[in-house]
Amino acid sequence: MISARLQPYFTPRRILALLVALALLVIVPAIAAGQTPTPQSPPDIADSIGELLDNNAEGQDGAVGLDARVIQLFLIVTVLSLAPGLAMMITCLPFMVIVFSFLRQALGLQQSPPNMMIMGLAMFLTFFVMEPVFTTSWDEGLSPYMDGMITEQQAIDRTLTPFRSFMEARVEADTIERLAATMPERNYDLSSEPPLPLLVTSFMLSEIKQAFQIGFVIFMPFLIIDLLVASILMAMGMMMVPPAVVSLPFKLAFFVMADGWLKITEALLRGYGVA
Template sequence: MADLDAVTNGIGRNAIGMMVLLTALSLAPGIAITVTCFPFIVTVLSILRQSIGLQQSPPNMLIVSLSIFLTWFIMDPVLSEAWRVAAVPLRDGQITLEEAIARGIPPFRHFMELRTNPETLAHFSEIAPARIDNPDSLSILIPSFMISEIQRAFEIGFLIALPFLIIDLVVSAVLMSMGMMMVPPAVVSLPFKLAFFVVVDGWEMIAGALVRSYQ
């Protein structure tokens, strides 16, 4: 009877563990978006594509995939630290799942605190519900971090879009002076913008700037 109870308890623990694991895996994409540099990178790349004047090239899947791997490249020190202090002891059975989560949060918290605008963090702290009395709560830090990243992405996006806007204005002025008012300027300026982007080695320059912004 005791053996049967032990087996039943073991099956129950395994079922609960499997449920927790599946839940964590289903939440992983959302967690990756909220606590890493992914929002910043994917926003900048999307603005770049719109600035060039391309609607579906590169396709969304390629933009997201490139953003994921650049995020992995940038976040590797944080991920390695979280793996060392949390995942390895959990795998070896030295700590529980709850303790592993508690140990894995600080590396991401430190990363977000370095990138969060203090004014944005103070604003969210002021408007936080009364039940959140801890100013260091993740429920305050994470939205502050995401807003800061999106704001920074828009600032970088403006600098990226400016040269392409100048090309559009020049092409539009030339077409007007030639009396070709029926020709869409965007169609004519697209090859020039692509040539300009290729000449300056745009993809490598943008990717390098994104990575260096986190160093």
């Protein structure tokens, strides 16, 4: 019998766990004793390092060496981690997102279409617009570098050249000059190609400015519908009825009858086609 002092420590669950532990202590050594493991010598670290260096030396003569593969892997991981930021800086994605957001607010709809759908449509339109730029950048910069035909610096210059041409075609010259004038101590030479940080900043500001201009144009017809509905409701003495609720069906009917989504998308794509 277990004394009353030790009885709280010997519960049925703890006794069962103790029996299982004792059984394992008896069975596991027996199984291990029945097996005859084959002796293996520990790997020679010096031989492994020597083999790795030999492979690296052979790669420098023929294929891409170990250092080049490490650099390629590092560059790929870096580009993938910075892909959302790069898409917002050097493509037309922010322009598309801002225009479609203005359109949704002009219609008076808060969650339709949802943000995910607007972002998805903007991303596909961005790929549609930027496809020639992506193709040229891959063919002239990334693909030759992966084949070992050019150096890293040449690959960076050739990869950025199509994006630089795209941004220079869309950016406003006045924006570059005004941004360069904010820091005269840097002595930017605007007679040749502007530096990449200055060009990217000017491009983003130009895209935002043009997106707000188009958003203002989109707002005007829907604002007129709101004013007409509000005036009619006040003339009828229905001042307690929210004008936004009454004007929403008329704005939707006007937008659907005019095929608004397709018309606005065509206008955006033609603007980039001209650029």
